[in-house]
Amino acid sequence: MSTIPDKPGRVSVEERLFSLVLALIATEIGLTKAEILSTVQGYRQRYAVGGDNASLERQFERDKDDIRELGIPLETVEPPDDPGSNHHLRYRIPKGLYELPADVSFSADELMLLKLAATVWREGSLSGESRRALTKLNSLGVDSTDPVLGYSPTLRVRDASFEPLSKAMDRGQIVAFQYLKPGEGTPRRRRVAPQAVVLHEGRWHLFGTDEDVQATRTFLLSRIVGPVVSVPGATFVPGGAGKGQEALAELDALWRANLAEIAVEPGSDAAVRLSKRQAVEQGRAPGESTVALHYTDLDILADELAGYGPEVLVRSPPALRAAVLARLVRVRDAHADPQAPAGAAPSDRAEEGTR
Amino acid sequence: MSTGPALGASDKLTFLLSLVPYLMDHESVSVSTVAAHFGVSPERVRDAVNLIAISGIPGETRQYLHGDLFDIHWEEFETNDTIVLTHLVAIDDSPRFSAREAAALIAGLQYLSSLPENADIEAIASLMAKLTRSASATPSQVVVSSTEPGEAIALIKAAVAGGVQIEFGYLSSRGEHEVRHVDPLRIESVDRDWYLRGWCHLRGAVRTFRLDRMSGLRITDLPTDDRIAEALPDTLFQGSDSDLEVVVELPAAAVSLLADFAPQGAGTGPADGPVHRTLRVAHFHGLKRLVAGLAGVVSVVGPPGARWITRDWAAAGAARYDEVVPGEQGE
Numbered sequence: 101m102s103t104i105p106d107k108p109g110r111v112s113v114e115e116r117l118f119s120l121v122l123a124l125i126a127t128e129i130g131l132t133k134a135e136i137l138s139t140v141q142g143y144r145q146r147y148a149v150g151g152d153n154a155s156l157e158r159q160f161e162r163d164k165d166d167i168r169e170l171g172i173p174l175e176t177v178e179p180p181d182d183p184g185s186n187h188h189l190r191y192r193i194p195k196g197l198y199e200l201p202a203d204v205s206f207s208a209d210e211l212m213l214l215k216l217a218a219t220v221w222r223e224g225s226l227s228g229e230s231r232r233a234l235t236k237l238n239s240l241g242v243d244s245t246d247p248v249l250g251y252s253p254t255l256r257v258r259d260a261s262f263e264p265l266s267k268a269m270d271r272g273q274i275v276a277f278q279y280l281k282p283g284e285g286t287p288r289r290r291r292v293a294p295q296a297v298v299l300h301e302g303r304w305h306l307f308g309t310d311e312d313v314q315a316t317r318t319f320l321l322s323r324i325v326g327p328v329v330s331v332p333g334a335t336f337v338p339g340g341a342g343k344g345q346e347a348l349a350e351l352d353a354l355w356r357a358n359l360a361e362i363a364v365e366p367g368s369d370a371a372v373r374l375s376k377r378q379a380v381e382q383g384r385a386p387g388e389s390t391v392a393l394h395y396t397d398l399d400i401l402a403d404e405l406a407g408y409g410p411e412v413l414v415r416s417p418p419a420l421r422a423a424v425l426a427r428l429v430r431v432r433d434a435h436a437d438p439q440a441p442a443g444a445a446p447s448d449r450a451e452e453g454t455r
Numbered sequence: 456m457s458t459g460p461a462l463g464a465s466d467k468l469t470f471l472l473s474l475v476p477y478l479m480d481h482e483s484v485s486v487s488t489v490a491a492h493f494g495v496s497p498e499r500v501r502d503a504v505n506l507i508a509i510s511g512i513p514g515e516t517r518q519y520l521h522g523d524l525f526d527i528h529w530e531e532f533e534t535n536d537t538i539v540l541t542h543l544v545a546i547d548d549s550p551r552f553s554a555r556e557a558a559a560l561i562a563g564l565q566y567l568s569s570l571p572e573n574a575d576i577e578a579i580a581s582l583m584a585k586l587t588r589s590a591s592a593t594p595s596q597v598v599v600s601s602t603e604p605g606e607a608i609a610l611i612k613a614a615v616a617g618g619v620q621i622e623f624g625y626l627s628s629r630g631e632h633e634v635r636h637v638d639p640l641r642i643e644s645v646d647r648d649w650y651l652r653g654w655c656h657l658r659g660a661v662r663t664f665r666l667d668r669m670s671g672l673r674i675t676d677l678p679t680d681d682r683i684a685e686a687l688p689d690t691l692f693q694g695s696d697s698d699l700e701v702v703v704e705l706p707a708a709a710v711s712l713l714a715d716f717a718p719q720g721a722g723t724g725p726a727d728g729p730v731h732r733t734l735r736v737a738h739f740h741g742l743k744r745l746v747a748g749l750a751g752v753v754s755v756v757g758p759p760g761a762r763w764i765t766r767d768w769a770a771a772g773a774a775r776y777d778e779v780v781p782g783e784q785g786e
Contacts, residue, residue: 138517172550200551204589218559218563227559229558230559231466236551239549297596326708409747410775435754
């Protein structure tokens with residue numbers, strides 16, 4: 101009969117986590133923390149009988165979180181005869197909730213489609229989640245041909261706030277972050293109950309309740325300029341499955357309702373790029389150098405249009421016209437050097453000549 | 456907020472929990488077959504099997520006795536590189552997806568379903584429902600709206616399928632217009648922008664093109680050159696030795712807005728105070744657009760030429776509003 105030799109400090113992270121999952125699946129009534137720390141591989145080697153196990157307990161708390169992050173339903177059970185007692189809490193993983201439902205299966209064609217769906221994400225947390233989901237799918241043993249890779253469009257989620265926000269969303273955790281609102285020069289701290297993360301018109305948006313004004317707000321992930329932190333002790337009840345579609349519908353309605361009319365210099369960067377986003381004509385027949393654009397946020401569009409400098413002239417709405425002009429004036433004045441005469445950039449003039 | 460286990464550990468644990476039910480369904484399977492099926496190296500499969508074979512539950516004795524551990528046919532494993540599970544513990548079936556894993560695939564499917572060639576909306580909808588049922592919690596609310604990348608993508612895909620080059624007019628950010636012949640390699644989108652990465656025959660190098668700067672895109676009958684397909688770097692843009700350095704000033708908290716330009720420089724001032732960062736740009740003409748698009752946030756410190764170009768760009772833009780718009784009031 102062989103047993104695992106005790107090797108203090110030599111048990112790898114994955115072996116400890118794997119052993120913990122096995123032990124908690126195998127138990128019906130659950131194991132207490134003391135039982136886990138003293139018997140499970142990876143903990144027992146470091147367990148001091150009758151001694152101080154504070155760091156080991158913290159390790160267990162982190163492991164528990166990590167295991168739950170992987171979708172494993174690690175449950176806490178209160179003893180019926182001693183409710184509210186922290187000491188006799190038991191931990192277990194109910195097999196029925198751990199396993200894929202028996203009636204779920206995937207065909208080879210479906211698997212191929214899912215593999216393709218996973219390749220949409222090029223990097224970042226969604227690609228990691230996709231990769232682990234595919235590993236789980238592969239355990240079903242269905243053989244499928246690999247999708248033709250490389251030519252499918254792929255998406256990058258660069259915004260660092262994406263992962264902490266989606267985690268907070270799952271946990272019903274209220275978060276705080278510095279938000280640099282388009283059109284403003286300095287960021288402000290926001291406290292938000294995150295409800296959904298939505299990719300709309302090529303931008304990632306956070307949809308949630310702004311806790312300070314108790315109203316629903318939409319935030320651009322790219323404008324979250326600091327770390328996303330948990331607000332200690334502040335939680336909310338997630339809105340459930342419909343929140344994402346609700347957010348999308350709101351953004352869509354907003355986008356359709358807003359229409360800007362913009363004159364573009366023929367042949368310029370603005371003309372080439374903006375004309376590809378041309379909205380369906382709305383009765384008026386603008387000349388060929390005018391484009392009509394739908395938009396969701398006036399300040400975001402104003403930022404973008406200001407970047408085009410003299411290549412665009414906003415015709416309407418007036419608020420957008422004013423916003424773009426104000427930005428251009430601000431940039432012009434911020435770069436005014438008394439020692440340099442206007443138009444002192446010869447290389448620029450040459451390039452401007454192509455307009 | 457916890458960042459979770461190191462990527463390695465969560466991937467490894469997921470692999471262990473997935474490998475066990477797969478091995479249960481296969482009485483005897485070679486390491487190479489498993490590696491190919493999961494898309495991992497044979498070495499990683501062997502490591503996982505070695506770990507599974509010595510793992511188990513504490514058992515009644517709490518001593519991890521032999522009967523409480525997984526076991527494999529060691530001789531088959533060591534001599535024939537073949538895996539035969541001979542004893543099972545605790546696990547019988549594949550694990551469910553986490554809320555975020557299901558969400559990642561569902562959002563990927565939403566994205567695919569918005570592309571014209573993936574029109575089988577019903578199959579995709581039924582798959583999304585299955586994923587939702589297979590997750591241990593309500594999938595995270597990550598939603599991808601349909602996008603219209605336009606005809607360009609369909610054309611480029613047709614060119615890839617036919618193994619031929621594409622031709623298009625391209626307006627560089629310098630404002631130069633050139634006709635390019637390109638072997639298309641990959642289409643990517645970053646935020647709202649679509650990029651084609653391909654071998655540019657004009658430059659003799661891999662280049663990244665914005666789809667919205669292309670005009671007159673068409674498929675040629677010139678064959679592509681197969682051998683360069685593997686030379687695709689993973690980052691969209693690469694710096695060059697001829698890049699110019701520009702110093703900009705902005706609030707410390709806003710530095711992340713310039714991530715594309717890999718801002719350099721120390722800055723440990725107060726969180727809301729301005730800091731200086733050095734950017735590397737190919738030329739000042741991209742810079743003036745960037746800075747004008749971040750009015751009130753970023754300004755150019757130097758060199759003077761970069762300041763002037765930016766000022767002239769914004770001034771010329773502002774001057775246009777002095778014109779009287781027909782049918783409307785002037786400013």
